[in-house]
Structure formats: C-alpha cells, structure tokens
Amino acid sequence: MLRARPVALGRQLTDQWQQRYNTRAGVEGTISQAVRRTGIRRTRYTGLAKTHLGNLLAATAINLIRLDAWLTNTPLGKTRTSHLAALDLAA
Numbered sequence: 001m002l003r004a005r006p007v008a009l010g011r012q013l014t015d016q017w018q019q020r021y022n023t024r025a026g027v028e029g030t031i032s033q034a035v036r037r038t039g040i041r042r043t044r045y046t047g048l049a050k051t052h053l054g055n056l057l058a059a060t061a062i063n064l065i066r067l068d069a070w071l072t073n074t075p076l077g078k079t080r081t082s083h084l085a086a087l088d089l090a091a
Contacts, residue, residue, distance in 0.1 A: 030062070033062060033065075034058055034059070034062055037061065037062065037065065038058040038061055038062070040055065040058045
C-alpha cells in the first residue's frame with residue numbers, strides 16, 4: 001500500500017523553503033556561538049542599560065572572533081556527528 005507524502009515534507013523540497021532554512025541555520029549558529037563563547041544567556045549586570053551594553057560587547061566579541069578567523073584562514077568547525085551516525089560510518 002502506498003502512503004501519501006506528508007505536506008510538510010513536500011514543502012521542504014522547495015527552493016524557497018531551503019533558502020529560509022539556510023537563513024535560520026545561520027542565525028541559530030550565531031546564537032550558539034554567542035552562548036558558547038560569551039555566556040550571553042546570563043547577564044553580569046543589573047539594569048537594562050548595563051545588560052544592553054553587555055550584549056553589545058558580546059556581539060562585538062563575536063564579530064572580532066569571526067574577523068580573526070577570516071583573516072587567518074581558519075577553517076570552519078566540522079558539524080558534530082552523532083554516535084549512531086559514527087557507527088554507521090564505521091560499518
């Protein structure tokens with residue numbers, strides 16, 4: 001018996017969806033880098049103005065890190081491989 005393809009899966013095959021997903025992946029990568037490098041989820045300051053300044057400094061730090069990586073031709077980090085995928089690759 002043939003099963004119908006889910007509508008969401010069909011949408012994922014379009015170029016428009018891929019462009020939107022690529023943008024989202026870039027934004028989420030930036031957020032992840034900010035969290036890992038600067039600990040941006042927790043503020044060191046009390047008050048909105050100081051917290052905003054801390055976020056601006058964190059964003060500046062991320063930009064400097066990326067600029068340094070670009071100027072020194074540092075390769076991008078590899079995507080994490082799950083344990084299950086690693087077992088599949090070993091077989």
